[in-house]
Structure formats: C-alpha cells, structure tokens
Amino acid sequence: MLRLLRIENFALIERLEILFQPGLNVLTGETGAGKSIILDALDTALGGTARALRSGSERGLVEAVFLLNEELQAWLNQEGIDPLEEGLVCSRELLLREGDGKLTSRSRVNGVLVNKTQMLNLRSKLVEITAQGQTVQIQSPQTQRRWLDDFGGEALLGKRAEVSQLYQTWHHLKAEIESRQQDQQLRLQRLDMLEFQAQELTALRLEDPEELGKLERERDRLAHSVELQKQSYEAHQLLYQNDSGSPAIADLLGQAERLLQEMAQVDPDLTPLAEMVSSALIQVEEAGRELIRYGETLEADPSRLNKIERRLAQLKQACRKYGPTLAQVIAHAERVQAELAQIQGDGTNLEQLQAQLDKAFQKLEHHCQALSQLRQQAARQLEKALIQELQPLGMSAVQFQVQIQTGSPTAEGWDQVSFWISPNPGEPLQPLASIASGGEMSRFLLALKAVFSRIDPVATMVFDEIDTGVSGKVAQAIATKLHSIAQDHQILCVTHQPLIAALADHHMRVHKIVQRKRTSVRVDPLGEEERREELAQLTAGHSAQEAMTFVEALLKQAAQLRKQQLASPA
Template sequence: MLQSLRIENFALIDQLELELGQGLHVLTGETGAGKSILLDAIDCVLGGKPGGRPIRSGCDRALLEATFALSPDLATWLQEQAIEAIEDSLICSRELVQSSNGLRSRSRVNGVLVNRQQLAELRRHLVEITAQGQTVALGQTAQQRDWLDSFGGESLAKQRQGVALAYAAYREAAQTLETRRQSDRDRLRQQDLDRFQLEELTQAELSDPEELTQLSQERDRLAHVAELQQQSYRVYQALDQSEEAGSACDRLGEAEQGLTQMVVFDPSLQPWLQLLQEAIAQVQEVSRQLYRYGEGLESDPDRLAAVGDRIQLLKQLCRKYGPELKDAIAYQQELQQRLADDNDENQSLEYWEAELAQRQQTLIEESACLTALRQATAQTLEQKLIAELAPLAMERVRFQVELQPLSEPGPTGAEQVCFRFSPNPGEPLQPLSETASGGEMSRFLLALKLCFSEADPVGTLVFDEIDAGVSGRVSQAIAEKLQQLGRRHQVLCVTHQPLIAALADHHYRVRKQVSGDRTHVELEALRDRDQRRQELAELAGGNSAEEAISFADSLLKQAEASGPASTAKPNTNKPKRATKR
C-alpha cells in the first residue's frame, strides 16, 4: 500500500506531500487541473518514462519519493537484493536532473541505487496503473496466463512450480546430452587425429634422439667425398710420404736420433725422448688411418639423396611435433598411451538419452496436470467474470478462456492462454485485444481485478478516468465496483463522475493556482460534508445551482446509507494540502 508521496519540482507541482490510507481515494478537479500529474509522478518514481518536460520550468532538478508499507513479498524482494528495510517501509525515490547533455535520472530503493530491471520487477508488487488506451497488458497472452494461474490459487501455483522444476530438469538433461554428444564427437575426431599422427610418427621409425645430428654429419661427408679424399692424401703425404721437404715422420726421426745421442750424456732427458717416440708412433698411426680413410671414401649419390630425404622428413616432424626430435619421439609415446587409455566416460550416451526421455515424460505428465487445473479454473473465471461484467452494461457479453496447445511443453506448461471476447450478441469470440473498445477494455479490467482481488499481490490499484465516456448508469456500476475493490486494495481513481466521487473513502480536489506569474498545482483533502457536497455539485452541474447542490446531497445520502466504502482502516495519516515554496 502506498503510504505517502512527496513531489518536488515535477511538471506544474513545486512541492507536494500527500499521506494516504486504505480504501478508495478519488481525485477530482477541472480538466487540465493536474490530476494526471499525480499519477504520472507515481508512474515515474517506479521507473516509468518521464513526459516531455518533467522538471518544473526554471528548475534543473526534480525529486519524487513514494513510501510503501512493507509486505512479506516486498520483504523477500529486499532480502534478495541485499537492501535493508527502513522501519517496516519501502521507499522508492527518483531524482531527475536536467543538464547540458539532456535529462538524467537516478532511482533508489531505501537509499540504495537500483537499475531499471530491478525497479520493473519491484513495480509488479507495488502499483498497477490503468487508463483508457493503456490496457496493453490485457492483450498479452503471457499476462493472461499469469492472471488465470493466480486466479487458480495455491494448488495451481504449486502445480505450475512443479512444471517449472520438471522443465528445468528436462532442459538440464537435454543440455547434458548435447554436451556429451558434442564431447563424443570431439573425442572421436581427436581419436582420428591421434591415430593419423601416430601412424605418421610410427612410419618414420623414430628411435634415436640424435639421429638428425648424425644424419646431418653423414650428409656433409657424402657431399664432400672428393674434397675429403684430396685432403686426406695431402695430410698423409705431409706426415709420412713427402720427398721434397721431408715428411713429418722423417723430421721427427731425425729429432729422435739427436735426442738419443743427448741422452747418452744426460740421462735426465730420457722422459723427453720417450714422449718424442710416442709422438712419432701417433703420427705414423694417423698417417696409416688417413691412408685407409682416403682409400675407403667412395661417392654414393643414392645414399646422399636418401640421407637428404630422411633429414627433410625428420625436420618436418620436428616442426609439427617438436621442436626437437626428442620431443617428437616423446609425443609419439604419449599418443600410444592416450589411444591405449581412451575409454568412454562413465555415463554413456545411451544413459543420458534414456534420462532425457524419462524427464520429458515427467514434464508431459506435470504439464497435463497443470492443463487440467487451468481448464477447471478457466470455467470458474469465465462464470465469475461474466457476472462481474453484467452490472457494467455488458449483460450479454460472452467471454472464454482458450487454452491453445503448444508444440511442446515449456516452463509455464503445454498451452498458451488466450482471453476471447464478444461484447455483442451474434458476433464471434475473438482475442480480447482485437475486439474490445477502450471503454470495454477498461470495464473488463475492472471486472478482472474484482475477480482477482483476493489473490492479487499488488497493493495499490490506480485508475485514470476509467469512467470516461460512459453513461450515468454505468458510472454508478463502476463506482460500486471501485468501492468493492477498495475493500481489499488501496484504490486511487481520477474521475469526473460525481457518482464515483460520492462513494470515495478519501476525496481530494486538485486545482491550479497562479501566484504572481507562476502556475502551480495544489491538492486539498475534502474532509467535511460541505466541502464534498460543493465539489460534487460542481462535478454535476459546473456551478453551485440549487439543483446541483440537491443532487450532490442525494449522492452523499446514498453513499452514507450504503455504509463505509470498505473495511479499510481509517486514514489516520491525514492528507496534507500541497504547499508552495
């Protein structure tokens, strides 16, 4: 329930503080007096889009603040959003600021900044505003389904929750199965790749990590056979076969003879002689080995080509699986182990296919139970709604709740709900949004709210000129319905009909005042009978003529005779007249 509303510098309102109670609240006043500005402020503070120039002329900032009584649903929402309650209240505020970059706004709940999505979610628990031309929700099948389900009460709500849980379980199994299928496809593709790579590495017959180095050396030797033969012969001659300058062996031999003669006279030179003799033996051995090496060298183009091909293959494998040959060999061993150990996961595809089928069957069964409950609820709603519409000059209306099957069950069941309506005898039933006029839609929604008044969680219902363009008889019926709604909800209604205003629990007059060169909107609570009689007379006749006063008196007497408009608590927080700063 809306407890208070504070407005600063919004449209034509400079400052207004209004405290509200329970029951039916009526706002009256001349056309253009600013009644709808109050409703616009309520809409705006709860996230509605501001009008063309929402900030009062001459100001750069507007503030809107609405305080609501804290219900269990609201307390749960605050807890979910980690927002603390303030003395059992929920305070929504919105600041509008005009800057060079345009209009900016910030919304808070109990002082905590909230985004548009949070505010839209919260609004569904607080206020519902209805005006002619703004009953779009009536034509939305999702909204119609939610209305039908709420009318069905706890049993239907519980079954719908069961469907939602069954659908969640079904979707989980479907996603798991798809993940497993994708994983299985990936695994099989990886197996194919692993087998291909292993075959490639196996065919290469890798074993020695140093093979590439050894082959490179062999390639160099094969590629330079002629040079190696020539150089080995030259070295051989220099060591042992040179005739012109004497070979190294000859010169060393001469040195050995001289050192041998020296040892005769100085035995301490014997170790040097021994070293020289060993050097001569080593030079002679090198000479012999080089001779054999040169003799053994042969040109082998085929082997050279084979070595080159092998080197190219190993380098290619190193680029793919290396960078070193030892890495390629290690990867080959890893592939062998991976393919040997590649077993399917614990739960096979067949398991999850069976699980999906079972959960789908559960969803179908739960949805069928929900459908049966909706069918029974639809019949009750049809009867009750037609009964509520009859006093609103819609005695011969036909109404049907059609359950249109879906191709497969979803989180809200296996059908789409469509309200079908025929206001005139002989005309076929059609979707409500396609056949009802603005006035019919308003009355339909009023009747619908009466049907849902016990289950509807929204505490405050706002009607903006819902009675426009209807006859006096229908106005009287609408007034009685609004009074009836006020017994379970807080109802705010903007009206020009004295028949409706007479039945209000709380009556406010809205008017424009000019102070100096500025216009502002004032709101006055009409607390005594004389004030109300005068206002009703003006609504009825536009002046204070005796006939209008007499009519107003009769309306008040009828209202008094009918007893209190609601079982609502009295408005202990008396409305305050708007003041101007």
C-alpha cells in the same frame, strides 16, 4: 500502503505533498487540472519513465513513502538496506545533465542508491497501476496467458518454470546438433587430412632428430670412399711408414727423441722437451695406425649409398612440408596424433545426441501436457470468477471463456491462450479484442483486477479513469466494485464520475493555481462541505440547488452501500 507522495519541480508541480489514507482515495478535478501528473509522479518514483522537469528547473524530486510489512522488510534485508522510522522511502532525483541538457535520474530506497532492476522488482511489491492503456495490453495473447498463469498460483507457475528449464535443455541440444551438422563437412575434411599426415609421418619412423645430419655425413663418406682411401694411405706414409725411401715423420721424431735424450743426460733441463717429443711420437704413431684401420673400413657400397640417398630425400621432403628441421617434423607428428585422437574421440556422436534430443523433447512434451492441464483447470476457475465479477457491472448475461489451443513447445509451454467474451444475450463468443467497446473493456479490466485482488499481495492499487465510457447504473456498479476492493486494499482512483467519487473514503481535488505568473498544480483534501461542492461540480458543472440535491442523494446512497458491504463484505 502508500502514506505520502512528495513532488518537487515535476511537470507543472513546484512543490507538493499528498497524504493518502487506507480505503478508497479519489482524485477529481477538471480535465487538464493535472490529475494524471500525480500518477505520473508516483510512476516515476517507482522506476517508470523519467518525466519532464518543471520549466526553468535543473533539479526535481519525486518521493513515495510506504508503510512497511513483512514482505517489504524481507526485501530490505535481502538488499542490505536499513529500514527507516518513516517507513520505506522510494525517491527519484531528476537532473538536467550539463552540456547537452538531457534529463538524467538517480533512484534511492531509504537513501541507498539502487538500479532500475532493483526498483522495478520492489515496485511489483508496492503498487499495481491500472490505466486506460491497459485495455490495449489485455488484447495481447501473451498478456492473457500470463494473467491466466498468475491466477493459477504457485503450482502452475512452478510447472511453467520447470517447462522453461526443460525447453532450454532441449533447445541447447538442438542447437548443438545443428552446429555439429554444419561443421561435420569441415570436421571430416580435417580428419582426412590428419589421417593422411599421420600415416605419412608414421611410415617415416621418425625417432632421432639428429638422423638427417648423421645420414648426410655417412653419404659424403661413401660417395668419396676411393678418394678417402688414397688420401688416408698417403697420410699414413707421411706419418708412419714411407715406402718411397724418404723418412716418415715418425722416423724423424724418433731420431729427434734419441738426440734429446742424449742431451738431457748432459743437461737435465732438456728433459721436458725430450718428453714432449716422445709424446708427439706416440701420437703420430697412433694416428698412423688409425689411418690404416680407417682406410680398411672404407668400401665402395653403392647399395648403401642409394639407400641413404632415398632416406635423405624422404626426410628433406618431410622437412619442407612440416619442418624446417627434423626436430620440428617430429614435434608436428606428435601434435597430429594428439589432435587425431581428440577428433576421433570427440565426445558424443550425432546419433547419441539425437537420442538425447528425442528423449528431452518427449520429457518437454510430457511437462507441457501437465502445464496445459493446470491451465485448463485455472481457466475454468477464472471463467467462473470473472463472470461473477462482471455480472454486477451491468453485464448480467455475459459469457466468458478462456480458449486454450496447443501449438509448438516454447519456454512458456505449448498453449496459446485467448479470452473470448459475449457481453450481450444471443451473441456468439468472440475474441475480447474483436467485440468489446471501451466501456466494456474498462469493466472487464476492473473485474479482472477484482479477481486478482483476492490473491494479490500488493496493498496499493491505482486506477486511472477506469470509468471511461460508462455512466448511469454501470458507473454505480463500478463505484461499488472499487469500494469493495478497497476493503482489503488501498485504492487510488482518478475519476470524473460523481457516483464513484461519492463512495470515496477520502476525496481530494486537483486544480491549478497561478502564483507569481506561474501555473502550478495543487491537491486539496476535501471536508464535507467542500466535497459536496466538488460533487456538484462533477454533476452539473456548478453548485445549483438541483445539483446539490442530487449530491445529497448520492451521499445517502453511498452511506447505505457502505453499510451493506460492512454487513456482507463478500
């Protein structure tokens, strides 16, 4: 329940504190007195659109104080916010930003900064504001379906949440299939290219990254085999055995070895030199013998040479395509095989996904059907409850029907909901938006709120000129309905109707004053005599004796209605 509203430097208000009580709180005043500013301030404190500051001010504040209950205490615990002795305090600081002069704001709950999402979540637990603009909202099929679902309660809302989850699953599968179908051509092209490369590289039998160098060396040896045989023979002649009659290097080293050995016998210091020459002789002789063996291995082998040339051509072409080195070609071949395996075994194929999609759609349809049945049940109950609420509001012959048509599944189910009404006898049912006058729409909205007040945990309900377009008996019926709702809820009502104001448990007058050449809005709680004066002003615009007589009759009638409601609260 709202206990207190503090307002500083907001629109036409310089500074104001308004105390609210349980029951029906009525705000009256002349047109333009500032009644809507009070409700705007409450809306702003609870996360609504930030309104203008008072002219000449750089900072404003709106603060609403509520009594705590178990649900609000649980919300504070969840958000890690400590309770206050004063209750639950929702405040909004309004500031002009330096530089561009734009209006900014900060919201707090019990002094703790909160974001807009948190504040709007809390707001839904604190107040429900019904304004004239909602007569436009109620014409929306989406709004009508949402209200029907809320009326259906936890079972219906739970089923709707289940349908929403199933729809998301189905939609995700559908999007995945469409994406795969769009990518299938590119995927097949990629698969063809990888299969071609894999086949080509596998045929090369690549294993040794040094194969190219080895083959090039063997090719060079085979291509110059005759020349190498001749040169190896000549080198053998020079080193080991010279058939021309000239001494070979081995012969000369042998002579030098013998000479040094003789000299070492006389001078032992020459022994190391003699050993060096002996070692050189051994190496020269070994080299000569190796040259003979090397020359014997050299043969002109055109077949082998051709084979090597073909292999080198294959490897070099692979290096040009996938290299540049053979080691890089081998690494590319390994990557091709890995990607090919991934694409070929890439999860579930389209046929399997389509089967999953069909199954998901069947499940979605099944739960949409169950949701639709719950909505049908809720619709019959809502029809009965609304007719009961509308009949006392001057619509005794009203007919009301919730029509539900099936369409394509969505996250909200497959039902299209529309409210149809016939307010007058003999008239056919038509969509609410097509036939309802302003007064009829106001009464319908009030009846709807009365129905929801039985199940709505929100303690405070705000009605902004819900009596627009009505008078006489209808206004009296609206007054009675508001007072009835106020038995279980705190009601804040802005009205111009004396019939409604007369039933108020607490009556406040909104008016403007001029101080220091500045206009400001004031709100005064009214005592008995002041209330009579205000009701007279609402009745006739002055406090003439005739108006006061009518006011006395209103108050007497209001007292009788209170007694009747106390005796029969339903």
